[in-house]
Amino acid sequence: MIYIYRVFIALLIIVLSGCSLDKAQSSSTNVEKHSDSQYMEANVIRVKDGDTFVAKVNGKEETVRLILVDTPETKHPHKPVQPFGEEASNFTKETLMNETVNLEIGVQERDKYGRLLAYVYLKDGTMFNKLLLSKGLARVAVFPPNTKYLEEFKNVSENAKSKGEGIWSIENYVTEQGFNTN
Numbered sequence: 133m134i135y136i137y138r139v140f141i142a143l144l145i146i147v148l149s150g151c152s153l154d155k156a157q158s159s160s161t162n163v164e165k166h167s168d169s170q171y172m173e174a175n176v177i178r179v180k181d182g183d184t185f186v187a188k189v190n191g192k193e194e195t196v197r198l199i200l201v202d203t204p205e206t207k208h209p210h211k212p213v214q215p216f217g218e219e220a221s222n223f224t225k226e227t228l229m230n231e232t233v234n235l236e237i238g239v240q241e242r243d244k245y246g247r248l249l250a251y252v253y254l255k256d257g258t259m260f261n262k263l264l265l266s267k268g269l270a271r272v273a274v275f276p277p278n279t280k281y282l283e284e285f286k287n288v289s290e291n292a293k294s295k296g297e298g299i300w301s302i303e304n305y306v307t308e309q310g311f312n313t314n
Contacts, residue, residue: 171253184198196235197245198252215311228252259281262284
């Protein structure tokens with residue numbers, strides 16, 4: 133009888149403390165949420181394009197590049213504006229501009245251009261990298277060793293592809309190396 137009472141009390145504590153055994157997920161895009169206080173906070177100052185922005189991180193201006201995603205070009209010195217590039221840039225601006233976000237820094241902290249490499253989380257815990265993929269505004273781009281969420285990203289991207297979302301609406305546009313502009 134004491135054992136049953138202890139189990140009951142333990143379950144009651146779990147319920148009253150608001151714990152959940154399920155991962156929180158966004159209902160419309162099935163994008164996982166995140167809430168871990170160990171990640172660094174950043175204030176977005178300006179958006180360069182769909183997958184790159186400038187933010188104040190620990191009092192310093194940093195260029196932040198999203199890990200595992202690649203959006204069509206809008207400001208490449210040798211390439212024209214690519215289809216869905218403006219849409220990706222505009223979505224990033226509308227979502228991130230002047231917002232406070234959380235950064236999960238990659239295993240490789242910076243790329244060859246000195247940009248901070250990160251998974252970016254919105255205030256509600258939604259990972260922005262996955263949000264771009266779910267809307268068909270980015271492709272999965274793999275640059276080891278930053279591959280922590282690779283399988284999840286591939287699944288999100290496949291879902292957008294199956295629906296013909298954004299970049300996936302143009303036949304043979306998305307390639308392993310980038311975007312086909314022919």
